[in-house]
Amino acid sequence: MNATTAMEVNAEARRILAVSISKLYASRTQRGGLRLHRSLLLSMVMRSARDIYHSSREIEGQSDAQPTSEPMETSSDQTVPEPQPELQPAVNAAEPPSEESDSEDEGCDSDIAEDKENMSPTKQSRKRRGKAAAAPDFLPSKRARLEPGEERYAAQLGSCRAGAAESLTALSLNLNRVIPAF
Amino acid sequence: MAGPGGDMQWCFSQVKGAIDDDVAEADIISTVEFNHTGELLATGDKGGRVVIFQQEIENKNLPQFRSEYNVYSTFQSHEPEFDYLKSLEIEEKINKIRWLPQKNAAQFLLSTNDKTIKLWKISERDKRPDGYNLKEEDGRYKDPNTITSLRVPVLIPMDLMVEASPRRVFANAHTYHINSISVNSDEETYLSADDLRINLWNLEITDRSFNIVDIKPANMEELTEVITAAEFHPHQCNTFVYSSSKGTIRLCDMRASALCDKQSKLFEEPEDPSNRSFFSEIISSISDVKFSHNGRYMMTRDYLSVKIWDLNMENRPVETYQVHEYLRSKLCSLYENDCIFDKFECCWNGNDSVVMTGSYNNFFRMFDRGQRRDVTLEASRENSKPMQVLKPRKVCAGGKRKKDEISVDSLDFNKKILHTAWHPQDNIIAVATTNNLYIFQDKVN
Numbered sequence: 001m002n003a004t005t006a007m008e009v010n011a012e013a014r015r016i017l018a019v020s021i022s023k024l025y026a027s028r029t030q031r032g033g034l035r036l037h038r039s040l041l042l043s044m045v046m047r048s049a050r051d052i053y054h055s056s057r058e059i060e061g062q063s064d065a066q067p068t069s070e071p072m073e074t075s076s077d078q079t080v081p082e083p084q085p086e087l088q089p090a091v092n093a094a095e096p097p098s099e100e101s102d103s104e105d106e107g108c109d110s111d112i113a114e115d116k117e118n119m120s121p122t123k124q125s126r127k128r129r130g131k132a133a134a135a136p137d138f139l140p141s142k143r144a145r146l147e148p149g150e151e152r153y154a155a156q157l158g159s160c161r162a163g164a165a166e167s168l169t170a171l172s173l174n175l176n177r178v179i180p181a182f
Numbered sequence: 183m184a185g186p187g188g189d190m191q192w193c194f195s196q197v198k199g200a201i202d203d204d205v206a207e208a209d210i211i212s213t214v215e216f217n218h219t220g221e222l223l224a225t226g227d228k229g230g231r232v233v234i235f236q237q238e239i240e241n242k243n244l245p246q247f248r249s250e251y252n253v254y255s256t257f258q259s260h261e262p263e264f265d266y267l268k269s270l271e272i273e274e275k276i277n278k279i280r281w282l283p284q285k286n287a288a289q290f291l292l293s294t295n296d297k298t299i300k301l302w303k304i305s306e307r308d309k310r311p312d313g314y315n316l317k318e319e320d321g322r323y324k325d326p327n328t329i330t331s332l333r334v335p336v337l338i339p340m341d342l343m344v345e346a347s348p349r350r351v352f353a354n355a356h357t358y359h360i361n362s363i364s365v366n367s368d369e370e371t372y373l374s375a376d377d378l379r380i381n382l383w384n385l386e387i388t389d390r391s392f393n394i395v396d397i398k399p400a401n402m403e404e405l406t407e408v409i410t411a412a413e414f415h416p417h418q419c420n421t422f423v424y425s426s427s428k429g430t431i432r433l434c435d436m437r438a439s440a441l442c443d444k445q446s447k448l449f450e451e452p453e454d455p456s457n458r459s460f461f462s463e464i465i466s467s468i469s470d471v472k473f474s475h476n477g478r479y480m481m482t483r484d485y486l487s488v489k490i491w492d493l494n495m496e497n498r499p500v501e502t503y504q505v506h507e508y509l510r511s512k513l514c515s516l517y518e519n520d521c522i523f524d525k526f527e528c529c530w531n532g533n534d535s536v537v538m539t540g541s542y543n544n545f546f547r548m549f550d551r552g553q554r555r556d557v558t559l560e561a562s563r564e565n566s567k568p569m570q571v572l573k574p575r576k577v578c579a580g581g582k583r584k585k586d587e588i589s590v591d592s593l594d595f596n597k598k599i600l601h602t603a604w605h606p607q608d609n610i611i612a613v614a615t616t617n618n619l620y621i622f623q624d625k626v627n
Contacts, residue, residue: 012514016460019518032273032296036358036377037408037427037467038523044463045517052460 003063006056013053020046190609191625192572194565196251198225198235199618201563211614213601217281217289220605223251223612224291225619226276230260232293232346234304249610251621255304257346260295272297278363280372282385290349292372296359299374301350301385307343311335355381355391362412368419375412375424382436394442395424395434410525411471418477425482429453429466431491449480449491451498461513461522469525474534475606481537483528486510488539488549503549503556506541508579508590521595531604540599543588544615545575561599561613561620571625 020042027034027042200209208229215224223235236254263272273296282290288305313335317323358376365372373394374381380395395412399405407428415421420436432445453462465485473480479500482489486507489499505526509516516522521542528539540546541558549556558575565572578587601614609624 013460016514016517023520031271032275032359033268033270036405037410040405040408040427041464041467041523045460048460048463 003060006059006063010053010056010060013049013056016049017046017053020049192559192611192622193625194567194570194572195249195610195621195623197563197566197618197620198233198251198253205617209617211601211617211619212275212277213279214603214612214614214619215279215281215291216603216605216612217291218283218606220607220610222254222281222289223603223621224279224281225612225614226259226279226293227617228273228275230258230262230274230276230295232257232259232276232279232291232302249608249621249623255344255346257302259293259300259302260298263297277360280363280365282365283369285369292363292365294360294363294374297353297356299352299360299363299383300348301352302346303349304344304346307345308340309337310340312338350385350388352383352388352391355383358408361410364412364414364422366414366419367417371419373412373414373422375409377408380409380412380422380424380442392440394436394440396441396443410468413471413473413480416473416475416477423471423473423480425468425471427467428463429468429484431468431471431480431482433493447493447496449496449499451489457510459513461517464517464522465513470527472528472530474530475532476534479534481528481530483526483539485522485524485526488528488537490537490551501551503537503547505539505547506577508577512590516595519595521598524598524600526599527601529602529604531609532607536604538602538604538611540602540613542595542598543593544597544599545577546599546602546613559622561615561618561622566620569625572622 210228213226234255235251238250260274262274280292315333356376362375378398381391383391407426412424431449433447434442435446470483488503490501492500538548559572576587603612613620
């Protein structure tokens, strides 16, 4: 894969990620509650898109002759020290699942926002300072909070062509929370 | 029975449901099922109602035999509920209806929503007792001291009344959303399946069920697949299958152990690496599994294809039919508009020679297994003159569009046929569009 194709794949992956995120948030307000099957499929697509995104960035990085100080692992089995821990696959959540976790539901957005605030201090220590410049632009910065208004904005995105970069900057996605909430 | 493209000519028979384009959400049909004789046809909708149609058999032996299905009974099966503990609304939408084999004058069916299964008794009443001398004419009871003679009431004919009454309610056994129910050939038990578990019930007992499959991982973060459909074998009361979101089917034997987590057979076709995409997992998820009537095969439906499996061969299906392969290049758009999550069902004809499934633009497809022919037909109000023969439709995948062909980009993805049913003996089919039920029959029938 050359740099141009990698860029296209990268854009495609970002687009799909944006669409998936808005679907995930929209599914919270669905009647009948969160559907496990649908959430599982969404998280799988997000994981594929994320993996493809990272591997295409790696190729881009290599062909631009900018050495990356560390290889970007794309295997979902490893706990990868990423600039933004929020995109780790649902498989590798640091928190233990709640018992008989079907009683917990992601419907309460303020919970998510709060948890993000609780989580980030511990995760921040793993962040490498040198990586700040190389952080993907569409991933949320540390300071980003999920305001109620911003969530609405993201959910209203009809087409994933509408500025994937802006939409994802506004959101905090925690893939960790997708499945364990059931 | 003859093949779908050549000797069979499908004609419009009837259409049920509102005509206007503005579809009320409660009217969306969510399940269709013939009973074992084909005389009754049940539909369930998003509003929790069940409507049963009965076939009026006029001169069945004449060549111009026309079967008309008319409304027999309508009742509210499920109501919306609220789970206060989880702050979740439980939809009243009927996910599945399954008929019990008839044992006496009454008919029984199971209907289920996401959480609760109900056994309904549908019975006819065409006589009523008359001649009581215990009540006044306005209904008040007479003073017993004034009654001096014993009068036995007699049964007199009355207009036919069809009553549906709930006989059993099987509740609180499923944490996740129920996707399937299946009555066992022993006619005493049935199974219900949700995303992670399958329970075995006795039709008489509502406060207890046995869990026979549990694929919930100890750590939910390790969840990789869910159960999408389950069905009992039509003859072997110990055998059932369940399909997964990963495209696998597991056949289980209840004699092997109480908890059938370890399958007896695993049916899986290796993925074609050239077809790999972001959406490979979604499109390989099986949305329906149905045993053939003879019990030797089973059919699975995933997003793009229908596969027939021989129960004796696990490593690949014996037949694969492409339903709408032209959608493979459109998966990203179908993901965006949510269509990729649509769950299509499939069905066999009475002698297992033809299979049918739905598609978009109100198209449905039939595949003749013996004659290796397939046909695409459309359910629409435009083709709804009595006994009008349906013309085969064709979708143009790309390049030059021929006359009468439809291009992929003009397909209406809001018009989807998810539910179809085939009469168990005759060539009569019921096809559900969003809120209408079409009945077609073979001209030769």
